[in-house]
Amino acid sequence: MVIGPPQPKNPVLGLRPQDEPTVVPDAALVRPMSVGDLRAVSMDLLGRPPFANELEPWIGKSRDAYVEHLLGTEAFWRHWWSEQLYYFMLIDTFRPRTDDVNEVPIKLAEGRLTVRDALHRIALTPTFDLRNPGADTFVTVVMEQYCGMVVQDAARELEIGKSAYDGNETRFLGQPAENQADVVRNCVEHKSATRHFTAREYERLTGMAPDKKDLIRWSRDLHKRPHAYVTLFAEWMRSTHYDERLVRRRPKSNRLFARALHVDLLDRLPTEDETESMRNALDGLGDPRPLRSLFARLILDSSKAPVPKKKDIPDPTLWVGAQYRRLLGREATQDELRTFVTAFHEPACRPETLLYAILSHAEYQTY
Amino acid sequence: MTHLTRRNLLRTAGAVSAGALLAPSMLGAPLFVPERKTQRVVLIAMAGGVRTRETFGMPDNVPNLVAMAKEGVLYPKLRTSNLGHFGATMSIFTGLAEARGIRENARGPDPTIFEYLRKDLGLDKGDVWVTTSGGAQQVNYSYGLHPEYGPQYGANILDGDGIFNREFEELLERWGKPKAADPEEQKILERLRRGMGKGDAVKDAEQQARVEEYILNELTRGTSDIRGAAAGDRKALRLARNLMSIFKPKMLGVVLQNADIAHSSYNGYVEVVRQNDAAIGELMAAIREDEELATTTAVFVCPEFGRDADLNARRGLDHGDGSDDLRTVGCAAWGPDFKQGATVTADHKTIDLTTTICELMGAKAKLAKGGRLSGLYS
Ligand SMILES: [Zn+2]
Numbered sequence: 113m114v115i116g117p118p119q120p121k122n123p124v125l126g127l128r129p130q131d132e133p134t135v136v137p138d139a140a141l142v143r144p145m146s147v148g149d150l151r152a153v154s155m156d157l158l159g160r161p162p163f164a165n166e167l168e169p170w171i172g173k174s175r176d177a178y179v180e181h182l183l184g185t186e187a188f189w190r191h192w193w194s195e196q197l198y199y200f201m202l203i204d205t206f207r208p209r210t211d212d213v214n215e216v217p218i219k220l221a222e223g224r225l226t227v228r229d230a231l232h233r234i235a236l237t238p239t240f241d242l243r244n245p246g247a248d249t250f251v252t253v254v255m256e257q258y259c260g261m262v263v264q265d266a267a268r269e270l271e272i273g274k275s276a277y278d279g280n281e282t283r284f285l286g287q288p289a290e291n292q293a294d295v296v297r298n299c300v301e302h303k304s305a306t307r308h309f310t311a312r313e314y315e316r317l318t319g320m321a322p323d324k325k326d327l328i329r330w331s332r333d334l335h336k337r338p339h340a341y342v343t344l345f346a347e348w349m350r351s352t353h354y355d356e357r358l359v360r361r362r363p364k365s366n367r368l369f370a371r372a373l374h375v376d377l378l379d380r381l382p383t384e385d386e387t388e389s390m391r392n393a394l395d396g397l398g399d400p401r402p403l404r405s406l407f408a409r410l411i412l413d414s415s416k417a418p419v420p421k422k423k424d425i426p427d428p429t430l431w432v433g434a435q436y437r438r439l440l441g442r443e444a445t446q447d448e449l450r451t452f453v454t455a456f457h458e459p460a461c462r463p464e465t466l467l468y469a470i471l472s473h474a475e476y477q478t479y
Numbered sequence: 480m481t482h483l484t485r486r487n488l489l490r491t492a493g494a495v496s497a498g499a500l501l502a503p504s505m506l507g508a509p510l511f512v513p514e515r516k517t518q519r520v521v522l523i524a525m526a527g528g529v530r531t532r533e534t535f536g537m538p539d540n541v542p543n544l545v546a547m548a549k550e551g552v553l554y555p556k557l558r559t560s561n562l563g564h565f566g567a568t569m570s571i572f573t574g575l576a577e578a579r580g581i582r583e584n585a586r587g588p589d590p591t592i593f594e595y596l597r598k599d600l601g602l603d604k605g606d607v608w609v610t611t612s613g614g615a616q617q618v619n620y621s622y623g624l625h626p627e628y629g630p631q632y633g634a635n636i637l638d639g640d641g642i643f644n645r646e647f648e649e650l651l652e653r654w655g656k657p658k659a660a661d662p663e664e665q666k667i668l669e670r671l672r673r674g675m676g677k678g679d680a681v682k683d684a685e686q687q688a689r690v691e692e693y694i695l696n697e698l699t700r701g702t703s704d705i706r707g708a709a710a711g712d713r714k715a716l717r718l719a720r721n722l723m724s725i726f727k728p729k730m731l732g733v734v735l736q737n738a739d740i741a742h743s744s745y746n747g748y749v750e751v752v753r754q755n756d757a758a759i760g761e762l763m764a765a766i767r768e769d770e771e772l773a774t775t776t777a778v779f780v781c782p783e784f785g786r787d788a789d790l791n792a793r794r795g796l797d798h799g800d801g802s803d804d805l806r807t808v809g810c811a812a813w814g815p816d817f818k819q820g821a822t823v824t825a826d827h828k829t830i831d832l833t834t835t836i837c838e839l840m841g842a843k844a845k846l847a848k849g850g851r852l853s854g855l856y857s
Contacts, residue, residue, distance in 0.1 A: 201582045201616065245742035246791065248799025249581060252563060256580040264562070264578040274799070389646035396641025398609070398621035398633060401683075402690040403642075410654035451674030460663035469671035472684070 143175035148441025150178070152358055153349075155479050156317060157182045159191035160371045164379050167438075179349045184342045189217035193230065195316065198367065200234055200257055201243060204392055208237040226338035228300060231258070231309065235296040247274040251295055258299040259285075260308030307331040310344075317345075318353040319362050361478040366394035369404055372479070373471070376439055377408075377417040405472035412464040412471075419463050428456040432466065439470050441479070516815035518775040520836050521719065521731045521762070522592070525755065526568040527712075527738030528798045529782040531555060531809040533752050540752050543760035544780060544811055551778075551813030552821045552855055558828045559784035559808055561801070565616055567783035567829075568734060572620055574833030574847025584616050590625045590846060592833045593634035596730050598627075599842035604635055604686060609732035610718040612711035613640035617734060625846070634732065635690065637722075639714025642694065643702040651698070697721065708747070709737040709754035716758035720765045723772065729840070741786055741796040748796065763813075777814025777839065781829055784808060816856055823854035 145153070150170050154162045157179065162170065170178055182188055193216055202208060216233060219225040234240055235254055244253040251273035255261045263270045269285065276282045276289035283289065285298045299305055310331040314322040322330070330344055348354060364372060370390035374382040382390070390407060394400040411417050425431045432452040436444035444452070452469075455461045470476060530536075535555060538545045560570045566579035573589040593607045611617035622633030672684055700721060705713050712735040719733045735755055741748030759780065766772045788802040798805055808829065816839070830849035837844040838851060 198615075199584075201584065201614070203615065244581075245739075246795075246797035246799070248797055249563070249742070253581050257582055262578050385646075386650075389650050392644075393642050393647045393650070395615040395618065396611075396638030397690075398618040398636025399687075399690075402687040403694065405687060406657065406691050406694070409657045410651070413658050414654045416654075448675060451671060455667050455671055458663075458667060460661060461667050462664070465664055465667055466671065469668055469675065472687075473672065473675050474683070475676055 144172050145170065145175050145178060146441070147171055147437050149175060149358055151441045152361075152479050153178055154182070155364075155368060155372065157191065158187050159194065159368055160375050160381060161479075163375060176350065179346060183346055183349075184221060186217055186221040189220040192227075193217045193220070194367065196231065196234060199312070200240065202234065202237070202239055203388070206239045206243045207388070208234075208239045210237070213237060223339070227309070227341045228306070228338040231305075232296070232300045235300065236293070241292075247277040250292070251277055254296055254299045258308065259302055259304040260311070261304065303331070303335055306335040306338075310334055313345075314348060317348055318351070318357045319360070320353050320357070363478050366400055367391045368479075369394065369400075369477070370407070373404075373407060373411065376471075377411050377467075379418075401472075401474075401477065404477065405468075408468060408471040412468055419467065422456075422463060425456075425463065428453045431463075432456070435467060435470060439467075440475055515839065515841075516775060517777045517839055519727065519729045519731070519772075519777070520814075520840060521723070521733065521766075521776060521778045522571075522832065522836060523716075523719075523733040523735065523759065523778070523780040524568050524571050524783055525735050525738070525780055526564055526783040527736040527751070528564065528741060528784055528786045528796075529738045529752060529808065530785040530796075530804050531807070532785075532804060533749055534756075534782075535809045540749060541756040543756045543763060547759075547763065547778065547780065547813045548811040548822075550819050551811060551817050552823055552852075554810040554812070554823050554827060554852065556807040556824060557781065557810045557831070558826070559782075559806055560828075560830065561784060561806065564736065564739065564783060565619075569620065570830050571781065571783060571832055572732065573623065574830045574844050574849040576828075576830055576848070582616070584619065586619055587623045588625060589623045590628035590632075590844075591620065591623055591634070592836060592844065593620075593730060593732070594622050594625075594628035594632035595833075595837050595842045595844050595847075596840055597632040597634075599837075600729070600840065602729055604633070605689065605726060606729040607634040608719075608722050608726070608728045608730070609634045609636045609734065610715040610722065611636060611638045611734040612715040612736045613638060614736075615641075620732065620734060634730070637694075637718055639702065639718050640711035643697065643705075643714055643718070645703065648698065648703055657695075693725070709735075709751040709758075711735075712737040712751065712755050713758045716755070716762055720762045723762065723776075724765055724769065727772065730836075738782075742791075743793050743795045745790060745794055745796055774815055777812070777817065777836075779810065779812050779832060779836070781810035781832060782808040783829065812852070812855060818855065818857045821854060823852070825853050827852055 147167065150167065151161045153175060154160065197203065197207065213233065216225060216230050220230060235258070241250070244250045251270055252263045255263050255266065255270065255273065272282050273284050273295050276284045276295050277292050279291055281288070281290045284295055285302050287298045289295055289298055307327065311322055311327055334340060334344060367387060370387050371381060374380060394403050397403055412419065429449055432449055433444050436442060436448070452466055456466065534541045534544060535548070535553065560567045560576035562570060562576065562578055563581035565581055565583065566577070569579055569587055570576045572591045573587065574592070575589050577587070577589065579587060593609070596602055597607055609620055611620070617638055618636045621636045622628065622630050697718070702714055702717050705717065715733055715735060719731055722728060723731060737751045738748055740751055763778065766776050766778070784798060785805045785808050786796040786798045787800040788804045791797050810829070828849055830847070831852050832849065833847045834844045834849045835852045835855065
């Protein structure tokens with residue numbers, strides 16, 4: 113668990129650790145960040161909004177510098193890793209908890225593992241086997257989840273894979289295979305696996321499908337040099353699709369919501385168990401908003417969140433404006449300010465009431 | 480209200496601006512719809528892979544299902560879609576056998592039965608519920624991404640095991656139970672919501688508050704304390720029973736899945752089948768004991784597919800051998816409009832359920848590919 117500001121750099125990128133953001137001279141690459149951009153980039157790269165002490169140093173600085181600062185750090189890889197485990201549905205009772213698995217983000221940050229190695233490990237964990245029991249389910253899942261294949265259209269290959277899983281000597285996806293581990297390896301190392309991974313990662317980041325030609329180029333490069341993932345990621349962060357994504361905003365996943373709520377209200381990350389039990393409950397509802405609001409209410413009412421008393425807010429307009437900026441990443445409109453400040457002066461209104469209105473609003477569900 | 484009168488009412492009300500008031504599928508509907516007693520449907524997808532051999536083939540395992548079938552109609556051999564648990568269960572709700580990844584966690588392209596019913600019958604979100612037995616993927620049953628349907632017609636989905644568990648209770652204990660809402664503060668909140676963004680969050684917030692309150696109340700009803708074999712399934716069925724009594728929804732889906740323990744243990748699987756039957760019995764008792772529900776509720780129970788014919792090396796049962804045991808399942812239908820004690824062996828599929836239920840309720844599953852179950856009505 114990494115709590116606090118992000119760690120120094122990954123040697124893979126060849127970037128220097130840096131405490132202060134650098135300004136990139138090329139004007140096209142300098143994208144001064146609004147607080148909303150800063151929140152979005154932080155949530156996309158680290159799975160959490162910025163801590164309070166990260167706001168001031170970075171607002172108005174270039175997005176590229178910020179991305180460079182975060183990319184490849186251990187915090188970045190921890191987020192990446194939890195996203196991958198979620199993709200493979202290794203959550204809840206199936207969450208792998210061995211030391212070996214916990215060290216994957218550290219090894220990725222140190223450049224001792226590539227993304228392909230890391231993905232390979234997932235299918236070799238005992239919980240993956242438990243999650244996907246039996247030849248039919250196991251082989252189907254690795255073909256679908258790793259290679260993006262539709263097994264109904266690849267019935268023969270599925271049967272071959274099942275035969276290898278059962279210990280027979282075969283050629284599965286063009287390579288020799290005679291056991292479960294071979295089935296996994298052949299899938300992980302197959303070109304289609306890199307293409308599928310690249311496409312789903314691009315979508316995870318931008319919310320859009322990649323252009324076909326770009327996808328071919330990216331996945332070809334990544335297949336040859338799986339260490340180059342962070343370089344590719346940096347390229348995506350500079351793309352117009354990412355610019356568009358910032359304007360469009362994206363829905364927060366339940367995991368992201370749980371982490372964002374903690375950081376926004378308590379300026380700390382939840383523990384992994386806190387995150388997971390919150391996420392698990394939120395995942396249990398088709399529309400998680402009622403529970404999200406409930407969680408916001410719980411934390412606000414718990415008196416653990418440092419919310420100032422009414423009498424300690426000398427200028428409510430200023431305070432409301434700051435909450436809009438901090439939680440929604442934008443300025444409040446004049447109408448919104450008026451509504452909130454009028455409410456503030458009513459006896460039944462607590463500062464928590466105003467915060468609850470923002471946190472339970474649809475806009476806070478996106479970033 | 481019967482379908483006939485409901486439609487007449489809509490037609491009269493919409494005489495001036497019919498196009499604006501009536502759903503497109505209603506405009507083309509026949510004028511005459513048979514008078515039916517059924518006003519609500521419970522559809523239990525006994526998913527997780529359950530063979531007929533362990534259900535209707537061993538009546539001692541499932542006394543409640545057998546009783547249901549005796550008072551209703553048994554379809555002993557519905558053909559299934561071999562699409563993995565998720566895809567096959569989804570196909571029961573969409574009436575379309577389309578390939579879906581086993582671990583795919585995304586909305587499908589096709590509308591679900593819940594969307595058809597909500598759109599065609601103008602049902603409120605509170606009228607359509609689904610309870611499930613565990614896992615993030617399950618919430619995708621709520622709605623698909625079809626442009627004519629989608630989230631605005633989705634069902635409320637509650638996952639029993641995901642919410643009503645020890646961890647969630649601990650979470651509430653850690654932060655302390657939420658304070659009761661102060662009515663004055665509530666009014667202020669409404670005003671704040673109206674004043675934020677486009678101000679459309681107020682009605683939404685009311686709906687949400689009702690669900691929030693239901694969850695908090697449900698936590699005191701002991702659902703979280705259910706443990707042991709088939710705990711997830713039993714929670715889903717317990718929630719279904721409670722929802723039925725409290726909200727009397729028009730459509731209630733239940734998705735079970737614990738039977739899949741069969742991969743590693745045949746005996747464990749049989750125990751799940753027995754436990755599920757007992758919990759279905761509790762739900763049926765709640766329906767029978769409520770005068771209104773007893774005379775207006777139809778119940779369907781159907782696995783998504785069966786399991787292999789032979790045990791695997793671990794003395795469990797996988798699913799993938801293409802056998803009859805895997806590809807056909809037994810389905811029971813019970814309700815005020817149905818025949819009693821009939822067995823129908825005509826060729827039908829599990830995807831026929833969507834079309835059949837929509838028709839029963841007076842809606843049309845426009846994009847479903849299934850047919851109607853024959854021999855159902857008395
Ligand atoms: Zn299975």
